[in-house]
Amino acid sequence: MKKTAFISAAAAAVMAFGATAASAATLDDVKARGELRCVVSTGLAGFAYTDSAGVYQGFDADFCRATAAAVLGDASKVKFVPATGKTRFTILNSGEGDVLWRNTTWTFVRDVDVKLTFVGVNYYDGQGFMVPKSLGVKSAKDLDGATVCIQTGTTTELNLADFFRTNKIKYEPVPIETNDESRTNYLAGRCDVYTTDASGLAATRSTFPNPKDHVILPEIISKEPLGPAVRQGDDAWGDTIRWVLNATLAAEELGITQANVAELAKGTNNPEINRMLGTEGDLGAMLGLQKDWVVKVISAVGNYSEIFERHIGPSTPIALERGLNALWTQGGLQYTPPFR
Amino acid sequence: MSEVAQHYPPGQHPDMPPPAGQRGVLLWLRTNLFSSWINTLMTIVAVYLLYKIVPPLLDWAVLDAVMNAANRDECRQLGSGACWAFINDRFSILVYGFYPAAERWRVDMSFILLCLALVPVLFDHVPFRKPGLIFSCVYPLIAGWLLLGGFGLQPVGTDEFGGMMLNTVVGVTGIAFSLPLGILLALGRQSHLPIVKSCSVCFIEFIRGVPLITLLFVASTMLNYFLPPGTTFDLLLRVLIMVTLFSSGYIAEVVRGGLQAIPKGQYEAADSMGLKYWQSMRLIVLPQALKISIPGIVNTFIGLFKDTTLVLIIGLLDVLGIGKSSLADAQWNGLSNEIYVSIALFFFIFCFGMSRYSIYLEKKLDKGYKR
Numbered sequence: 192m193k194k195t196a197f198i199s200a201a202a203a204a205v206m207a208f209g210a211t212a213a214s215a216a217t218l219d220d221v222k223a224r225g226e227l228r229c230v231v232s233t234g235l236a237g238f239a240y241t242d243s244a245g246v247y248q249g250f251d252a253d254f255c256r257a258t259a260a261a262v263l264g265d266a267s268k269v270k271f272v273p274a275t276g277k278t279r280f281t282i283l284n285s286g287e288g289d290v291l292w293r294n295t296t297w298t299f300v301r302d303v304d305v306k307l308t309f310v311g312v313n314y315y316d317g318q319g320f321m322v323p324k325s326l327g328v329k330s331a332k333d334l335d336g337a338t339v340c341i342q343t344g345t346t347t348e349l350n351l352a353d354f355f356r357t358n359k360i361k362y363e364p365v366p367i368e369t370n371d372e373s374r375t376n377y378l379a380g381r382c383d384v385y386t387t388d389a390s391g392l393a394a395t396r397s398t399f400p401n402p403k404d405h406v407i408l409p410e411i412i413s414k415e416p417l418g419p420a421v422r423q424g425d426d427a428w429g430d431t432i433r434w435v436l437n438a439t440l441a442a443e444e445l446g447i448t449q450a451n452v453a454e455l456a457k458g459t460n461n462p463e464i465n466r467m468l469g470t471e472g473d474l475g476a477m478l479g480l481q482k483d484w485v486v487k488v489i490s491a492v493g494n495y496s497e498i499f500e501r502h503i504g505p506s507t508p509i510a511l512e513r514g515l516n517a518l519w520t521q522g523g524l525q526y527t528p529p530f531r
Numbered sequence: 532m533s534e535v536a537q538h539y540p541p542g543q544h545p546d547m548p549p550p551a552g553q554r555g556v557l558l559w560l561r562t563n564l565f566s567s568w569i570n571t572l573m574t575i576v577a578v579y580l581l582y583k584i585v586p587p588l589l590d591w592a593v594l595d596a597v598m599n600a601a602n603r604d605e606c607r608q609l610g611s612g613a614c615w616a617f618i619n620d621r622f623s624i625l626v627y628g629f630y631p632a633a634e635r636w637r638v639d640m641s642f643i644l645l646c647l648a649l650v651p652v653l654f655d656h657v658p659f660r661k662p663g664l665i666f667s668c669v670y671p672l673i674a675g676w677l678l679l680g681g682f683g684l685q686p687v688g689t690d691e692f693g694g695m696m697l698n699t700v701v702g703v704t705g706i707a708f709s710l711p712l713g714i715l716l717a718l719g720r721q722s723h724l725p726i727v728k729s730c731s732v733c734f735i736e737f738i739r740g741v742p743l744i745t746l747l748f749v750a751s752t753m754l755n756y757f758l759p760p761g762t763t764f765d766l767l768l769r770v771l772i773m774v775t776l777f778s779s780g781y782i783a784e785v786v787r788g789g790l791q792a793i794p795k796g797q798y799e800a801a802d803s804m805g806l807k808y809w810q811s812m813r814l815i816v817l818p819q820a821l822k823i824s825i826p827g828i829v830n831t832f833i834g835l836f837k838d839t840t841l842v843l844i845i846g847l848l849d850v851l852g853i854g855k856s857s858l859a860d861a862q863w864n865g866l867s868n869e870i871y872v873s874i875a876l877f878f879f880i881f882c883f884g885m886s887r888y889s890i891y892l893e894k895k896l897d898k899g900y901k902r
């Protein structure tokens with residue numbers, strides 16, 4: 192009896208240790224370490240990829256940089272941790288990563304049961320289908336009997352099952368681990384259809400030898416709000432990430448850009464800009480950050496629109512329109528609470 | 532012709548050249564390629580396939596290939612073949628990963644020293660073998676110092692390791708440490724001491740029952756739940772430990788096969804000469820057992836070397852990982868063939884080298900026993 196009691200006490204102690212390890216103040220850990228560990232995807236054009244100098248680039252990678260700029264004052268102090276759809280939550284929950292900026296859909300189960308906290312949406316997306324033009328398919332409803340490449344551990348997998356069930360059509364799933372493997376399998380003709388977030392489809396198609404031979408079908412079968420996530424139970428750290436994202440949006444709204452931020456930081460007669468840039472009040476201190484944290488963010492990566500245009504906007508090979516991701520003032524969904 | 536008419540005493544006839552068609556190229560062709568109608572058919576099919584495969588491959592890889600270009604579009608304008616410019620552009624990160632550019636000579640240096648350290652271990656008729664072996668023993672320390680820095684060199688974190696260099700570090704460390712460990716485990720499994728024996732059996736069976744990828748995943752994520760908070764335990768070190776343990780389990784089984792093939796008389800002979808356990812193992816049993824196990828051991832090592840690409844799953848970017856994330860660069864749209872062919876070549880060179888060495892070793896050790 193005694194022995195078992197001891198063993199379970201020891202086990203409980205280990206669990207408690209584990210729990211504290213995961214929920215300790217991440218902000219302090221990051222500052223002490225002097226480096227932000229940012230979980231990104233293993234390679235998705237426009238969102239996260241390595242350039243010839245071995246540096247991570249992309250939409251998600253820039254949000255990692257923005258976070259590091261805010262927290263550490265230096266956008267280069269990021270360690271990128273690449274994760275597949277399946278491994279990303281474990282990597283975050285075990286403390287191997289501090290924050291997840293990896294085109295991850297905010298869902299009920301992930302928020303509640305996987306014990307994550309989603310703190311915003313940096314890209315509103317939805318799941319789409321891509322097929323070779325030569326198949327002559329016009330609508331996703333024509334896909335009866337098709338083989339479909341999907342990534343394991345993603346919402347894609349579940350949406351697909353729902354869609355085919357409600358439409359009473361049959362399909363053959365080909366589960367795959369990373370985007371690059373899906374791409375290879377799809378191009379090799381091992382599946383007729385590739386399905387994932389529409390942004391991911393556009394990004395993947397842009398890397399095809401002949402992008403024009405493939406069409407993205409009109410149906411969008413799900414809502415995929417992609418956003419940053421942190422471990423549950425560290426609200427202060429969640430606040431930090433939330434307001435880094437909001438700062439990029441507010442900066443776009445207020446016309447603060449990479450080019451003019453230094454000028455504006457000398458003081459303006461718009462009190463909200465002054466509050467954001469730290470010339471009035473001390474919002475930074477409330478987050479446990481420096482006064483000029485937003486200045487650091489914007490001078491490192493620019494505002495939301497600048498990040499978007501640089502990596503995935505119409506002038507890039509990915510060529511995504513702002514669409515739902517336009518500011519609320521321009522008919523989109525991107526809306527930040529006020530800096531007050 | 533006059534020679535033919537000449538008569539010779541028995542046994543004195545000079546050697547004559549074989550008749551035409553029974554010598555040289557023609558003979559070789561006839562015996563190797565056209566000895567029967569099946570063979571002839573297969574030769575024709577093979578030649579046809581080669582004709583179909585080789586010229587286009589040559590066109591792609593060499594004749595129409597582009598060595599220098601700024602991006603994919605430029606590549607496509609310059610030639611229809613492989614765009615090696617992409618590999619050119621990515622070469623340094625494929626090799627060195629994120630290792631700081633100014634310090635990369637240290638990686639080169641440790642690789643050159645590795646080759647030097649291997650020579651006395653792998654071959655026995657080389658000059659300065661004795662001092663060479665001492666150098667080989669201290670090599671791991673030197674390499675560790677060179678790669679990690681400290682003591683006068685700028686420190687480099689293991690999270691900056693990547694590319695081929697990471698594969699090589701994981702592979703070489705795994706190989707170097709799993710062989711001795713595996714031999715000990717194999718001996719442990721044969722031991723008469725019940726505790727030693729059961730521990731070895733449990734360990735080996737556990738390792739063989741679990742996929743490497745699971746062990747790596749446990750090493751990278753689960754371990755954090757059990758360690759007290761605040762301890763940082765280098766991720767690469769964890770990987771090295773797991774890879775070493777994993778391959779030692781397999782080595783142990785290969786060596787056990789060798790041990791069991793040694794006739795009982797050998798063990799008894801050693802005992803009857805009054806040799807202690809370690810002496811008899813070192814002098815009599817192991818040299819014979821390891822010799823038979825060479826193909827299996829090298830096989831395990833080749834497998835281990837290729838398994839180093841699995842570290843991608845736990846967020847380390849080995850050469851394959853870097854290749855994958857480079858492929859997502861819109862500048863170099865869709866050049867996956869080039870990347871994968873290059874990576875395949877890298878692995879082929881290493882693995883082929885290992886298997887040639889194993890053949891050389893088998894031949895060398897087989898001398899006295901060839902049946």
Ligand SMILES: N[C@@H](CCC(=O)N[C@@H](CS)C(=O)NCC(=O)O)C(=O)O
Nearest residue numbers: 232233276295296345346369370391
């Ligand atoms: N938004 C979905 C899917 C996310 C996802 O995995 N997308 C793929 C393709 S768009 C990706 O990013 N792959 C990159 C990788 O394999 O690392 C989710 O959160 O489950």
